[in-house]
Amino acid sequence: MAHGYQGGRLDLPFTGICTFAKKPYVADWDAIEADAAILGAPFDAGTQWRAGARFGPRSVREASTLFSFGHAGAYDHEDDVTYLGEDVRIVDMGDADIIHTDTLKSHANIRAGVEAALKAGALPVVIGGDHSVNIPCIEAYEGHAPFHVLQIDAHLDFVDERHGVTRGHGNPMRRAAEKPWVSGLTQVGIRNVSSTAREGYEAAREMGSDILSVRQARALGPQGVAARLPKGVPVYITLDIDAFCPSIAPGTGTPSHGGFLYYDVLELLQAVARDHPVVGIDLVEVAPDYDPTGSTAILAAQVLMNLLGCVFHARSIGGLGGNFAYF
Amino acid sequence: MAHGYQGGRLDLPFTGICTFAKKPYVADWDAIEADAAILGAPFDAGTQWRAGARFGPRSVREASTLFSFGHAGAYDHEDDVTYLGEDVRIVDMGDADIIHTDTLKSHANIRAGVEAALKAGALPVVIGGDHSVNIPCIEAYEGHAPFHVLQIDAHLDFVDERHGVTRGHGNPMRRAAEKPWVSGLTQVGIRNVSSTAREGYEAAREMGSDILSVRQARALGPQGVAARLPKGVPVYITLDIDAFCPSIAPGTGTPSHGGFLYYDVLELLQAVARDHPVVGIDLVEVAPDYDPTGSTAILAAQVLMNLLGCVFHARSIGGLGGNFAYF
Amino acid sequence: MAHGYQGGRLDLPFTGICTFAKKPYVADWDAIEADAAILGAPFDAGTQWRAGARFGPRSVREASTLFSFGHAGAYDHEDDVTYLGEDVRIVDMGDADIIHTDTLKSHANIRAGVEAALKAGALPVVIGGDHSVNIPCIEAYEGHAPFHVLQIDAHLDFVDERHGVTRGHGNPMRRAAEKPWVSGLTQVGIRNVSSTAREGYEAAREMGSDILSVRQARALGPQGVAARLPKGVPVYITLDIDAFCPSIAPGTGTPSHGGFLYYDVLELLQAVARDHPVVGIDLVEVAPDYDPTGSTAILAAQVLMNLLGCVFHARSIGGLGGNFAYF
Amino acid sequence: MAHGYQGGRLDLPFTGICTFAKKPYVADWDAIEADAAILGAPFDAGTQWRAGARFGPRSVREASTLFSFGHAGAYDHEDDVTYLGEDVRIVDMGDADIIHTDTLKSHANIRAGVEAALKAGALPVVIGGDHSVNIPCIEAYEGHAPFHVLQIDAHLDFVDERHGVTRGHGNPMRRAAEKPWVSGLTQVGIRNVSSTAREGYEAAREMGSDILSVRQARALGPQGVAARLPKGVPVYITLDIDAFCPSIAPGTGTPSHGGFLYYDVLELLQAVARDHPVVGIDLVEVAPDYDPTGSTAILAAQVLMNLLGCVFHARSIGGLGGNFAYF
Amino acid sequence: MAHGYQGGRLDLPFTGICTFAKKPYVADWDAIEADAAILGAPFDAGTQWRAGARFGPRSVREASTLFSFGHAGAYDHEDDVTYLGEDVRIVDMGDADIIHTDTLKSHANIRAGVEAALKAGALPVVIGGDHSVNIPCIEAYEGHAPFHVLQIDAHLDFVDERHGVTRGHGNPMRRAAEKPWVSGLTQVGIRNVSSTAREGYEAAREMGSDILSVRQARALGPQGVAARLPKGVPVYITLDIDAFCPSIAPGTGTPSHGGFLYYDVLELLQAVARDHPVVGIDLVEVAPDYDPTGSTAILAAQVLMNLLGCVFHARSIGGLGGNFAYF
Amino acid sequence: MAHGYQGGRLDLPFTGICTFAKKPYVADWDAIEADAAILGAPFDAGTQWRAGARFGPRSVREASTLFSFGHAGAYDHEDDVTYLGEDVRIVDMGDADIIHTDTLKSHANIRAGVEAALKAGALPVVIGGDHSVNIPCIEAYEGHAPFHVLQIDAHLDFVDERHGVTRGHGNPMRRAAEKPWVSGLTQVGIRNVSSTAREGYEAAREMGSDILSVRQARALGPQGVAARLPKGVPVYITLDIDAFCPSIAPGTGTPSHGGFLYYDVLELLQAVARDHPVVGIDLVEVAPDYDPTGSTAILAAQVLMNLLGCVFHARSIGGLGGNFAYF
Known part of the structure; x- marks a missing residue:
């Protein structure tokens, strides 16, 4: 050239x-x-306080460019590993088409995108949008083998229905738990007051959820939390950016103080990716209008890049996390 | 006390x-x-670019406090009039209840609020929210005497339907034009590229709209524009804040350069309020997340206060604008 | 209805x-x-660097709405308790009247508000404004039984007088210590350079203050710090938001690095509320102009809601903290 | 070197x-x-809405550096003149000492600064701070020859007293009008609702003020307005940045829509400086916290630099404006 | 599909x-x-005050999406024309490669991009970056037929050399004027103090420049200014966003008050595009870090879209502006 | 007076x-x-992502005023020491002259400033600017006795050359390591993906660097890290503000999550200053445009003030850190 x-x-x-x-x-x-x-999946009509997660995909893509220079993958001196070398093929599908005022159509379009990735044998990685976009993501796995859901979030999101709302950003984990192909949930980071009332917690526990607060998760340590997931079972990871402390993730609709710091989550994800096939990822609720320094989008991009690095490193070294037979 | x-x-x-x-x-x-x-009416799921108009009512209320001190109305030295004296009774109804993910229920709640005001014989003044909230506002007048709609806006908002969407913020003027109790529309400030295609303009003209750009309106002058409204007919005013130049109204979802400056609109409103009974007002699309200086919310509050001042001054001095038999 | x-x-x-x-x-x-x-208490003329705490009450009220939906109190899954159920009656008195350029009159109006709450047998909860508003708050208790003051703050605020200033935001703890009805002070979070010189620290210690830095408080743990307060004695809590790390509380006039994180303070407040009747609360120095993400106001609201929850939960379960005979 | x-x-x-x-x-x-x-004069305790003008001097100084490179003055191609050449000696005195909570002492310190400049025969140019700093500025001329005050402002600032306040930012023009050494006032840009009630306007007119709104001033033109000042009389110029349209001057405490654009004021100042000895200048109410783009501070610096250029150009070419016998 | x-x-x-x-x-x-x-062309090392124009291309691309929905071009009701229909083929080349610390290499890469567009017979449209990127843009036309340069800008940018700097953002028009293939310059919007001293203006005039201030351009009107360009000659348009008033274009490195409003420039560009083949366009100095509302980027996108519409509309209707034999 | x-x-x-x-x-x-x-040293043309560090010196100076009131030094109650009393003479040299588009000249001017300080026997304290300004700082010590470099940073900055770039902000530690008068490097805080590839790490280790991540440094503790520096050897400290967590230092070009908190760095600096003569300091990469709350600049000022306090306190009490024979 x-x-x-x-x-x-x-x-x-x-x-x-x-x-x-x-x-x-x-x-x-x-x-x-x-x-x-x-x-x-730039849909944010499911939010209950601040909107703006529709610009989440753009902001995370822009922030991801900070981690994208260099030509031979990303060298990590602590692990002495070069992640995401040229053998890992990643593509960007662009965005699902969103139809304003129409939640069902917007969700259907998101589902179609995840189905297309699955059909192609690619790991779906969805960037929200609010947490309601997890609903069509999970639905897209209909007919696939069961998996466990790991939710990292400040909020339980286990509301069944209120005023007729069943697909808002307070409902996704309830919707997931109802699916036959979801074998269980681990919900980590849940804290403080929440839109989910006592009944929601009780329902979650009855449906088999393992609920851990930030302080409980820290007491267990990342390895301890990871060990609570059913051994070797495929895992879908849904990461609400408000799981993190507002100090590093202010750019979100409903921030909640007392959240995770960076290594809390990174080390949990590394442990899970090492020991479980990861069959899907969504990262939601980045709202750049509340992120004047870019810190939140950078965090989202940094976490996603590292998680992808771990997922594909697990494949390259074999072991439980490297079992990609799912696709 | x-x-x-x-x-x-x-x-x-x-x-x-x-x-x-x-x-x-x-x-x-x-x-x-x-x-x-x-x-x-803090509903913003009808937006097609930036959201956040759900915080419009809060921001306009907060800005309105700047114009609310003093105890004996607001003295204007240019007009030598004290507006909004103690004889004018204004109340705040709070907000319509919004149901996230559900446009129809949210709109129904807004309609209920306007109906309550009308039933009480009070002039309804609705603060959006996005421009789709005009749809239930107009619907609330079902059964009342006909009126003319004066829209001040950058965009024609005359889309019939796209992808099934009929109640988004690009549809309200089409919805209004369909109502038997809307006798006609004057659409002022319309400019530049718009979500409304050529067919929309043709449909609007066929349905009787008088469409004026900013430059056309300035060439006519405020009195000239006002004179194009049917003489003495009751008027409903819908004011999209993006009718204004982004220099003074940046805090909105879809700003459009080349808009009105302050006196362009103020003098038009004064002229209309003097010569027409004003039977309803909505002011929409203030999105404070894009208004870091507060300029947009202050503009909205300043315009509303002045418009209310003119409406009730017209009543006190008699004349066409003071005919409140409508209520 | x-x-x-x-x-x-x-x-x-x-x-x-x-x-x-x-x-x-x-x-x-x-x-x-x-x-x-x-x-x-939106008074900020006592500030020595950045002003703007006058908008503190508005911003905290707005942030508090995030924690206010749901109808049956706030369920906390870690404690398995529903706080602030319908039996707890909370009202908003609005703001004290502030007279610009006149510190004494503004302070007198704040004092009148606290006196009104006390007269009604309600726990006064004051939202500043700068820390000088603590001066009239404490003065309002004149004639009441003695109490201990727990200050959580980055700064000692123990200046006696400089250039004639005795009621600025560097003076309140000195003013409090002079009152016969203040039986002692515990000052926690104090760190780094401060407007209080060495003499101020010496005076504070002579007047019976127990001064702890962030690192000292962490070494003791929340229970350990709480245990240093005189057992069972009524406590007035004054919380300067700059006690917190600027990472979560940047929106304040004089931020100071090295501050408390969320659970540091939450657990201290819980421990104190459990074992002491809380007879008054002020939370000061939230300045929203320096809080572009809303993080600081959300923190203030979240801490206040939790503290109120603990105070009234203590009452419901009896014990030392539930002794409300003070009012 | x-x-x-x-x-x-x-x-x-x-x-x-x-x-x-x-x-x-x-x-x-x-x-x-x-x-x-x-x-x-970084005093802002006189404000009635948003504070922060205490950082006005810093922000205007910083913005002024944009206009300060080059070594041989500032060439203006429209006028074909190089302004502020090396023959014009300008110094920066730093700031008056401000005593928080104490309006009288702060004002006294500002007065001392202006007196020092006058004693040195230098033109005092004061950067506020809120408009109350004009009060000690005018007081500093006690004993000097009379002058006319030209106020450019959105607000009349003619309140006599409310709740005991006589030296807030709503009072300065009343205070000025009371001084024997102030021979008259021209108040330009006054518009909309204001803290000054009808009585204030009547008092101002009785005390000889010439009050002009933005629209009235534009109808007269800059030369026409300038011609209303008493011919050849020394003039003190007090410029409240909120005289300008919020589109270019959002960074101020109490913005008011419908204000002046840049050339409206520039050409008025040029006309006045040409035909009157300018004996003092203050520019007030720049509040950088509301000026995220820096536009307001840049405007203040640009106007001040141009005004100083005109003042000293008038001296160099002789004529009425160049009569510096006052000092 | x-x-x-x-x-x-x-x-x-x-x-x-x-x-x-x-x-x-x-x-x-x-x-x-x-x-x-x-x-x-995201190069901003040529700036003399605020940097950040390196993010100009990203911000303008993002803003351009606001004008990109709909499928059948952009209908303008004032002109009754649908612009940029499907017959106009536009592509995005991405960005030139920038080498930090190395102005010459960065400029060479920009030149290579423009040369590639020219070789393909496409109209080059370059988004800066600071105004220094105009230097390699003009250089890329070496060997092509001569053209006239229309600069719309606040600053003359005619500095020859200072401290060895010849390719900073104060130099481009001097560099252009030196090229044999630049037949002349029209410089519009030039105002106020500038980095260009009197000598620069004199040199520009000697080299044949026609220099007009904003007020001079307004006095002539858009058609009058356009008529000063040599009749029918091909024109290269370089538009510095700081030509506009900071009220609508605050997001730039060196804003200057008193600039153009939207229609001032739009109508000039329309007139020029109608009567001249446009052979190149650059739009520079958009710095999104100073554009918190997005107004500046939206303006840039709106102007570019309209200018492209006019250029290709001229082709479709024939006439002087539609002569594309240049490519 | x-x-x-x-x-x-x-x-x-x-x-x-x-x-x-x-x-x-x-x-x-x-x-x-x-x-x-x-x-x-306001040079930022060496940056690879966000620029703006050119305003670092201004922002740090402004923030430093927060720590500068009081007349008798800064009393620290944890240490029971008053730091920076009147015996410590500190001056501000202003800024090195920066030549836009010319890295070599700008660097030469920075070197000249450091040489002037050294010649005067003063400890050079340089505020960047991007990290490339460390290159001329280190070069200024040519001919002086050798010293060890302590780098606190998120990034290794050990790139030798790419596309010809050798003096960008990714190169300084490589340039330092090449100098005969640099006896070794300790690089602390290095984490995550970086512009430095595996080869850079290998080269650094071969040239004698001791590389520690944040987690490794925390495991050692501040004293443990300090103990790895060669005992008693003079130390030059280069502190990139992005070594800190973005929660407290978002205002920088290339933030990286997982960084140091305040006491991590403070205690390391205190330990080093106690046991080593500090012969030079630079603090770089503060970019105020990304620091809307001022938190980053305040951190920089607070760290610098404390570090200077420790350095001169070490001199006053004797011991290894107080050996100032170097100058």
């Missing part, structure tokens, strides 16, 4: 089109060839 | 509970006794 | 008039019937 | 210590040798 | 990957097939 | 000219008489 675009760019983070991690954009969802496929 | 709260407060703008203009809050909508009743 | 306002609202946090926790507003201070009465 | 600091710097605006226009700082007020002396 | 992405999306502005106007991204610069090609 | 400026000011932090800690400004670098000399 005479202009040297492909071969020789320095490609600083602030340059270029913002796909996730500057990975290729695949507009034709029938033509996905990848190990992981990123899908934006 | 020993503590002197009622009698002797200086009551600077930054003190006290933020009802609109620090007027009494009436939670019981069956007990409204007022000339004008303020209703918040 | 035909319009269903009272009975059936979903009442999402972003709707409605912002009283504290959406509790009833009582404008007539002679008619308070409540267990706790919230008073805004 | 071996290090070349003085001789050879490019001195881009973002480098260096922020004195006004990077002019020399003179800490010893007995040693001023200058044609104009800049004094900061 | 089964997933319906191409055919049936509603495609609201907040969804999808942010290329300019959601147009196709062409990474291979040898494979451009388009009428216009957008190139980002 | 009649005006009382020197003797009797209260001198609140928000008043006065912003030199560092309100210390005297010395424009003539040949006339420095001080123990420590502050130099601004």
Whole structure:
């Protein structure tokens, strides 16, 4: 190439089109060839306080460019491992089509995107949008083998129905628990007052949830929490950014003080990815209008990049987490 | 009162509970006794770009406190008139109940609020929320005498239906035009590219709309525009804050450059209020997350206060605008 | 109620008039019937660096709405307790009248508000404003039984007088210590350079203060710090938001790094409320202009709601903290 | 100088210590040798809504550096004049000492600064702070020859007394009008509702004020307004930044829509400076916390630099404005 | 396409990957097939005050999505024309590679991008970056037929050299004027103090520049200004966003009050595009860090979309502006 | 002094000219008489993501005023020491001259400033600017006795060369390691993905670096880390503000989650200053445009003030850290 675009760019983070991690954009969802496929789900009509998570996918994509320069993967000196080398194929599917004022159609479009990724044998990685987008994500696995859901969140999100609302951002874990293909839930980071009343907690426990607060999770340690998940079972990870302390994740609709710090979550994800096939990921509730420093979007991108690194490193070294027969 | 709260407060703008203009809050909508009743309609699921108009009512109420100190109305030295003296009774009804993910229920609750104000013989003044809240506002007048709609807006909002959406913020003027009790529309400030395609403009013109751009309106002058409304007919005013130039109204979902400046709109409203009974008002699309200086909310409050001043001044001096037989 | 306002609202946090926790507003201070009465004290002329705490009451009230939906109190799954059920009556008194340029009159008005709450037998809960508002708060207890002051703060605020200033935000603890009805002080979180010079510390210690830095408090643990207060004695709690780390409380006039995290303070307050009758609370120095994400106001609201929950839970279960004979 | 600091710097605006226009700082007020002396008056306890004007002097100094590079004055191609060449000596006096909670002492310190400039024969140029700082500025001229006051402002600021307040930011023009050495007032830009009630306007007119709204001033034109000032009389200019439209001056405590645009004021100031000796200047109410883009501070600096340019250009070309016998 | 992405999306502005106007991204610069090609030039090391224009291309692309929904071009009811229909092919080339600390290499990469567009016969449309990126843009036309440069800007940018700097953002018009293939310059909007000293103005005039201030341009009117360009000659348009008033374009490095409003520039561009072949466009100095409301980026996108509409409309209707033989 | 400026000011932090800690400004670098000399190095063309560190010196100076009131040093009650009493002479040199587009000249000017401080026997304290300014700082010590470099940073900054870049903000530690007068490096806080690839880490280790992550440093404790520095050897400290957690230091170009909290760094610095002569300090990468609350600048000022306090306290009590024979 005479202009040297492909071969020789320095490609600083602030340059270029913002796909996730500057990975290729695949507009034709029938033509996905990848190990992981990123899908934006910019729906935020399910929120109960501050909106704006519709701009979550854009902000996370932009922040991801900070972690995307260099040409030979990301070297971590603590682990002495280079993650996400050229053998890991990641694509960006763009966003599901959102229909304002219509929750059902918007959710259906998100489901179609996740189904397309699954059909292509790619790990679906969905960036919300509010936590209600988890509902169509889980629904897209209908007909697939069962899995366990690991929710990392400040809120239990286990409301059954209020004023007729069943697909808002307070409902997804209840909807997940109802699915035959969800074998159980571990809900970590749950704290403080919440939209879920006492009955919701009782229902969750009856339906088999393991509920841990931030302080309880810290007392167990990341390895201890990971050990509570059923051994070797495939895991779907849903990460609400408000699980984190507002000090590092202020940019979200319903922040809650007392949340996780960075290594709390990173080490839990690393432990889970090492010992479980990860069959789906969503990261939700990043609302850039409340993130004037960019800290929240950077956190989301940094966590996603590290989690993907761990998932595909587990495959390369074998072991429980590397079992990708699911796809 | 020993503590002197009622009698002797200086009551600077930054003190006290933020009802609109620090007027009494009436939670019981069956007990409204007022000339004008303020209703918040914090619904923003109808937006197509930036959300956040759900916080519009709060921000306008807070800004309105800037114009609410002093005890004997607001003296205007240009007009040599004291507006909104103690004879004008204004109450704040609080907000309509919003049901996230459910446009129809949210709109029904807004309609109920406007109906309550009308039943009490009070002028309904609705603060949005996105422009879709105009739909239930207009519907609440079902069974009342016909009126003309004056829309001041950057966008025509005349989309019939797309992807099944009929009650988003691009649809309200089409919905209004369909109502038997809406006798016609004047649409002022319309400019630039818009979500409404050529067909929408043609439909609007066929249904009797008078469409004026900012430049066309300025060429006519405020009096000239006002003169195009059918003489003496009752008027419902719907004011989208994005009719204004983003220089003074950046805090809105879909700003459009080339908009009105302050006196463009003020003088038009004064002229209309002088010569027409005003039977309803909504002011929509204030989104404080995009209003870091507060300029937009202050503008909304300043315009509303002045418009109310003109409406009730017209009553006190008689004339066409003072004909309140409508209620 | 035909319009269903009272009975059936979903009442999402972003709707409605912002009283504290959406509790009833009582404008007539002679008619308070409540267990706790919230008073805004929007005075910030006592600040020595950044102003803006005058908007503290508004911002805390708005943030408090996030914690105010649901109808049956706030369920905490860690404690397995539902706090602030319908038996706890809380009202919002609005704000004390502030007279710009006049510190003495403004302070007198704040004192009158606290006196009104005390006269009604309600726990006074004052939201500042800068820390100087603690001066009239403490003065309002003149003639009441003695109590101990627990200050949680970055700064000692023990300056006697400089350039004639005795009622600025660097003076309140000195003023408190002078009162016969203040039996002692515990000052926690004090760190780093401060406006109080060495002499101030020496005077504080001579007047009986127990001064603890953040690191010292952490070494003792929340229970250990609480145990240093005189056993069972009534306690007045004054909480300067700058006691917290700027990571979660940047929105304040004089932030100081190295402050408390959320559970540091929460657990201390829980321990104190369990073992001491709490006879007054003020929370000061929230300055929303420096709080672009809302994190600080949310923290203030979250801490106040939890503290009130603990105070009234102590009453319901009996024990030292539940002794409300003080009022 | 071996290090070349003085001789050879490019001195881009973002480098260096922020004195006004990077002019020399003179800490010893007995040693001023200058044609104009800049004094900061960071007092904002006189505000009735948003505070923060205490940081006005800092923000205007910082913005002024944008206009301070180059070594040979500022060339204006429209006028074909190079303003503020090396013959004009400007110094920065730093700030008056402010005593929190004490309006009288703070005002006294501001007065002392203006007196020092006058004693040195330098034109006092005061940067507020809120508009109450005009009170000690005018008082500092006690014993000097009479002058006319030109106020450019949104608000009349003519309140006599309320709740005992006589030196707040709503009082300065009343205080000025009372002074024997103030021969008259022209008040331009006054509009909309205001803290000044009808009685204030009547009092102002009785005391000889010429009050003009923005629309009235525009109808007259800058030359027409200037012509209403008594011919050749010395003029003191007090410029409240809220005279301007919030579109360019949002960063102020009490913005008011419908204000002046840039050339409205610039051309008025040029006309006045050409035909009147300017004997004092204050520019007040810049509040950088509400100025996220810096637009307001840049406006203040740009206007001050241009006004000083006109004042000293008038001296250099002779004529009425160049009569500096006053000092 | 089964997933319906191409055919049936509603495609609201907040969804999808942010290329300019959601147009196709062409990474291979040898494979451009388009009428216009957008190139980002995120270089800001040429700035003399505030940096951040490196994020200009991203912010303008994001803002452009607001104007990119709908499927059949943009209907303008004032002109009764649908602009940018499907016959106009626009592609996004992404960004030139920037080498930090190395101005020459960065500029060379920008030049390569413009050369690629020209080679493909596409109109180059460059989004800066600071105004220094105009230097390599103009250089890329070496060997092409001569053209006239229309600069719309607050600053003359005609500095020859200072401290060795010849390719900063104060130099581009001097560099352009030196090129044999630049036949002349019209410089519009120039005002106030500037980094260009008197000598620069004199040099510009000697080299044939026609310099007009905002007030001079307004006195002539848009048609009058356009008429000063040499009749029918091809024109390269360089638009510095600081030509506009800071009220609508605060998000730029060196804002200058007194600038153009929206229609001032729009009508000038329309007039020029109608009567001249436009052979290149750059729009520079958008710095989103100073644009908290997004107003500046929206303005840039709105102006670019309209200018492109006019350029290609001129082609479709023939006439002077439609002469595209240049490419 | 009649005006009382020197003797009797209260001198609140928000008043006065912003030199560092309100210390005297010395424009003539040949006339420095001080123990420590502050130099601004506002160069940010070395950044690879967000720029803006050019305003770092201004923001840190402004924040430093918060720690500068009082007249008798800063009393720390935990240490029972008054730091930075009147015996410690600190001056502010202003800023090095920056030449936009020219990295080499800008770096040369920074070097000249550090050389001037060294020549005067003052401890150089440089405020960046991006981390590339460390390169000329280290170069200025050419000919002086060797020292060890302690880097506290998120990033290794050990890139040798890419695309010809050798003096960007990813290169300084490589450049330092090459110098004969740098005897070794300790690099603390290094974490996560970085611009430095595996080869850079290997090169660093080969050149003798001791690399510690945040988690590794915490496991060792501050004393443990300090003990790894060669005993008693002079130390140059380079502190990149992004070493800290974005929760307290969001205002920087390339934030990285998982960083140090306040006491982590404070206690390390105290330990090092106690046991090593500190021969130079730079603090870099504060970018106020991303610091809306001021938290980052306050952190930088607070750390610098404390570090200076420790350095000069070590001198006053003797011991290893107090050996100032280096100068």
